[in-house]
Amino acid sequence: MPPKHYRAPGKKKEGNAAKYITRTKATKYLQVSLNTFRKLCILKGIFPRVPKKKFEGNHKTYYSMKDITFLAHEPLLEKLRHKRAHEKKVKKAKARKNKELAERLLNRMPTYKLDRLILERYPTFVDALRDLDDCLTMVHLFASLPAVEGERIQVKRIHNCRRLSHEWQAFISRTHSLRKTFISVKGIYYQAEVQGQKITWLTPHALQQVLTDDVDFNIMLTFLEFYETLLGFVNFKLYNSINVKYPPILDPRLEALAAELYALFRYVATGSTRKPAENQSIASTEEKKDSDEKMDTGVNESDLQLAQLQHQLPSNEPGALMQLLEDSNNDDDDVDQDTIECKTLFKNLKFFLSREVPREALLFIIPAFGGVVSWEGEGTPFEETDEDIAYQIVDRPTQGHKFLSRHYVQPQWVFDCVNARIILPADAYMVGMVPPPHLSPFVDDEAEGYMPEYAETIKQLQATAKKNVMPLPDLDNQDLADPQNLIADGVMDRTQANEAAEERRKLQLLEKQYHDELKMEMSGITYSATLSNKKSENSGSEEMQHKDEVVVPVSTEKNDEDDRAKLYMSRKKRGLYEAIEISNQRKKDKVAVLKERKRKAAASKSG
């Protein structure tokens, strides 16, 4: 008896068996090891498919036959074979204790380039931007990893990742295309909009990262290899689009002070204003200057010298920087409303970062929204004593010496301002205070069905900022301006304060009613029902019970109606309907849990 899927010899395969191939067969077909196959798949972006019929069993991985033939013609495959052969040679030399040969062979390991692959995978630039999320997250992660010899994470690669991530951040900051930021437990999320594509990435917190054993770094490094190349090309294209020469030449002095990002800003800002024709010459002069500086520092590394240089260069720097930025602002008229809004958020505001504040994140965000920032340390644009500083970002229990002219705020204030797109009152974010809850800008509260309290407050503040005054936000402002405080300030006298308090109480009542109504509307209770509700509320608990009794049959009736309709549905539709219902119910349950927790928390606070 022939096997189940018998095919006469010489007859071609048909259907799914012709379209798909299992992984084992694919490796045999390509004559490569599984590791090489994996690497090829990662680099070429080939992924398993789901055939309509899994002809070799359910537990196997299937690849599209087209993809595999695509791989078979890949020049990279041959390169990898060469590499493998070369590695064997090295191994052999080492085994024979021929160190010299081994070293020489190691030095001429065959290399390959991925540029062609990138173009193949992302034929247009927008495609590349669309897939940039994972790339950025990975590069940022590796930029913060320690180099491990055993895991083959080389220092060179980590430095490359750092460079690439800084270049990317400098571009985003320069073009003011950062849109949202979020401090999560996992790290800091950023969302930028480049050429209409929303790109979100995660940077780990600036702390020593934890390396776990259950991670195969070979795979990650293969991914990283591709991502590094991709990000390099993307950066090149982006820098070109703003007329900056790409491999940026940085001020080595700043680089040495670990302020690469600032160095990049300076480079980008100066480079972007020049015409591309001039670019070359200026770059060369800059290089010269750099080399001069290098020599200087090489010859004489005394503090005095450094200080002198500092004064020489950045004396006019902040102002000049602003000037340049403004100039370039006038240049591009075709920017959208969003960008303008982002550009002007921190305009004409000076920030100063205290020593303990994570510098890189804020150094990236504040200029992205038009602010000027400095920090404690060498080579900074301005000193802490600068009188124009409006906000000083502090993250310590108490601040010793305080300048009266500036606000001392916690870092979260910057992130919240950015998400809200308004300058929030800094009172709640003062030093030593527990800041208000930090909310994710990626959540659509209305779709979720639950809006946290602080989100509402921010919404009202936004509305006031837009002068689009609703009846309630007004009250909230007064809320903030607590009459007790005002008394303390001596602005009001006692009677006025009393009046204000009275007014406030009234407004609070109104507000409460409004909110209740809103909630009711959301939960789907009709107006008549609410009327009865109100009555019951007024008349007391007895009628409440009565109302409950009334409500119960109504709900069963509704259920009956549902059942009636469900009866008549086809099985497929009924399944779908039930699935939707279940998911809706889950959502509702979640919201209910949140509300319950909140109620309890409020109760425990008051009680």
Add this chain to the structure above:
Amino acid sequence: MGKEKYEESSSDEEVNSSSDVVEASSDEEVESSSDEVEASSDDVESSEDESSSDNEKVEESDSSEDEVAPRNTVGDIPLVEWHKDEEHIGYDIKGRKIKKQPRKDKLASFIEGADDPKNWRKIYDEYNDEEIELTKDEIKIIQRVISGRTPHAEVNPYEDYVDWFEYEDKGHPLSNAPEPKRRFIPSKWEQKRVANLVRKIRAGLIKVSDQNKEEEHNVYSLWTDDTDSVENKKRGGYVPAPKPKLPGHEEAYNPPVEYIPTAEEINSYELMYEEDRPKFIPRRYLNYRSVPAYDKGVKESFDRCLDQYLCPRTRKKRINIDPESLKPKLPSRKDLRPYPTTCYLEYRGHMGPVNCISVDPSGQWLASGSTDGTARVWEIETGRCLKIWEVGEVARQICWNPSPDRPILAVVLEYDVLLLNSGMGDIDIQTKMKELLHISEPGATEDAGDSKSAVTWIQHEKHDGIRMKHFKAVSSIEWHFKGDYFTTVVPSGDSKAILLHQLSKKHSETPFRKLGIPVTAVFHPSKKKFFVATKKFVHVYDLSKVEKIQKLETGVREISSISIHPGGENIIVGSKEGKMCWFDLELSTRPYKTLKVHSKDITRVTFHRTYPLFASASDDCTAYVFHSTVYSDLNQNPLIVPLEILRGHKPEHGRGVLDCKYHPRQPWLFTAGADSIIKLYCH
């Protein structure tokens, strides 16, 4: 001989040279030399002859031994120098001196040469100091040698190879075995070249650059403006990886209080299955500086990598639809009124679950049978219990005779069927009934041989009726619409499972054989048709011909009851898994519509006789009322609308509503519950 043939041949360089050499030879020796030549030529001739005859001889002629030994014996010495001044040129074999030939002067020899036509073939042998005249064959050999051919024309250099010895692969002309390494001869030239290169490298003339450091910033403008979307289309099968989920409020370092689970909730996560357990537990840090490094950061990134190259990707269409739009548009219930909606009356009195009810054709009386061993008759409008029969056993089914002038009740007990006079109607009817329900001699009316053992008709003394004793347990009874015939079903009766009885003749027969295990049997309301439901099928018989017409496939697991539409072309079938099937007999043998109505067994389905209503009762304590319009137009499918769920019965021992019946004229529904109550639902 052939010497004369070369006379006219032209003079050559050879000839000249020979003539030059010949100069010195003397006349005396000519004869002897000519002898020699003759001898040699003879020899050649003979060999020629022999060669033509045989190949082996040719080989022999090649050997030098057969040649005439040279006259001189001095060996290989420089003759010209050593014997320049001697009289002799050497010694013969006996040691005698061989005298030099007298030298001719050049002129004389030239004249001699010019006269002699054979001069060109004469050569001077310095060793023997004589002149040799070459024969024609010798000339030929010389010419062949000069032109690079074999000396003898007879020799074939390309003879067929003959395999003399046995060896492996004898049949193959060539071997494709790879060249063994021992046969490799290293190229000297290459060795020299390598040595040269090494020397140059050592001297620093050639520089070896081991590192290509310049590749670091090897980026260029990869995407030019002309990258169009045509190339995009090439990768039609490409599915981009889905983007990772964006973080919600709960992932913030400082989330709102309500997002942080309480300690109990966190503990309860431990009890969950690992898959259900939330992967991320929100925590609150009071300031940014206290946020630690995320310990799963690398792992999560790694997992994402794995997802990207290991997870199969497909495009799935997510439908974002309003669930309400999935609901079918049903006609408004208001338009389909009247139908039973609310409980109007309860008939209480039974002491156990009411198994069965039946409504009198006039619509006045309701009969019920219960597990408490009684059958009762109630007045419908008042709920008064009119009559009680103590039947002594569990009443399984009860059924009024559909004919108005025969107020007879049929009650099914375990093995017996009782035909009772209900006592309704006027005196005429009562007298008729008494006659009808009288059996003079027990068992006398049975004439069919087969059914003899199946049923015995006996007079029931206590209740003044007939007792039909079956051979096995009876499950159901059904009257013919005219009221004379009725059928009982004995599920375990094999070939006698379906019994047809005639009341007027007190006669029984078993017309149907070879059935499965029948569940219930029903008469057609107007035609001579008969429906038998087995566990999974409904068989339709023609009663006049006693043959099967149709077999309906229900597709349910176990049929519990069936009911025929008053029109007779539609049936509903209730099953024990809570499904109800509607059959249109003219449409198909498969259900037109299957409704999953109840969560538990359907105990009874029933049609209303006049209104377009039907109902189902189930053990889940509910009864469902449906609207069903059957159109006379064959092209239009019947309209089935679920109308109402009737609740009210309480479950007892896992059973709910046991029976339901419609009022014959009003849109009222009676339900009998396991809680020993009968309920009347009115519109």
